[in-house]
Amino acid sequence: MTNNTSIKQTFFDRWAPSYDWLFPSVVYQAIHKRLLEYVNLPSSANVLDLGCGTGKLLYRLAINFPNLQGTGLDLSPEMISQANSRNHYPERLTFLSGNSEEMPLTDEQFDAVFNTISFLHYPHPQQVFNEVSRVLRPGGYFYLVDSYLKWQDEFQYLGITPGGLNLYSPTARAKLGQEAGLNLQANYYLLGAVLLTIFTK
Numbered sequence: 001m002t003n004n005t006s007i008k009q010t011f012f013d014r015w016a017p018s019y020d021w022l023f024p025s026v027v028y029q030a031i032h033k034r035l036l037e038y039v040n041l042p043s044s045a046n047v048l049d050l051g052c053g054t055g056k057l058l059y060r061l062a063i064n065f066p067n068l069q070g071t072g073l074d075l076s077p078e079m080i081s082q083a084n085s086r087n088h089y090p091e092r093l094t095f096l097s098g099n100s101e102e103m104p105l106t107d108e109q110f111d112a113v114f115n116t117i118s119f120l121h122y123p124h125p126q127q128v129f130n131e132v133s134r135v136l137r138p139g140g141y142f143y144l145v146d147s148y149l150k151w152q153d154e155f156q157y158l159g160i161t162p163g164g165l166n167l168y169s170p171t172a173r174a175k176l177g178q179e180a181g182l183n184l185q186a187n188y189y190l191l192g193a194v195l196l197t198i199f200t201k
Contacts, residue, residue, distance in 0.1 A: 051118025055083035129180035
């Protein structure tokens with residue numbers, strides 16, 4: 001584990017017990033609600049929530065898609081502990097600790113991969129895209145939700161959390177996807193500067 005990754009893990013481990021009580025969680029839930037307006041899944045979908053935190057998005061997906069099977073993956077063992085402690089669908093949802101750059105998951109396992117307000121933390125974005133492409137089935141969707149400020153350059157580094165934040169324009173996202181064999185389908189603003197980019201494999 002790189003030093004930057006270790007710093008991020010420690011940061012989120014400490015945040016995990018109070019994560020769902022704080023303002024960002026309220027914002028994330030509003031983003032999840034808007035995201036669902038654009039989600040296209042088969043009736044018995046198998047999905048991955050990358051950077052799942054305490055599992056809120058998977059819970060919402062499980063409610064909206066009663067036959068859905070879901071896996072949540074997060075770098076922080078404490079976030080996974082919180083997700084498991086409140087898992088209302090243990091027969092359908094599984095939560096694992098792991099690195100997005102080396103997912104402990106099999107090839108072509110998922111119909112869709114979700115990543116919401118997490119990609120900005122990843123130190124090696126192309127490797128994450130490569131892993132997303134690997135675990136997606138042909139025809140599957142990648143729903144990438146993250147901040148993008150319209151005035152910024154294609155890539156913007158912000159040193160406001162341990163390890164910093166990396167923000168990517170639609171053009172930069174498209175290039176990352178293309179390198180990983182994912183095709184850009186559309187971009188939609190969900191809430192303020194929060195941009196959804198949809199890819200297919």
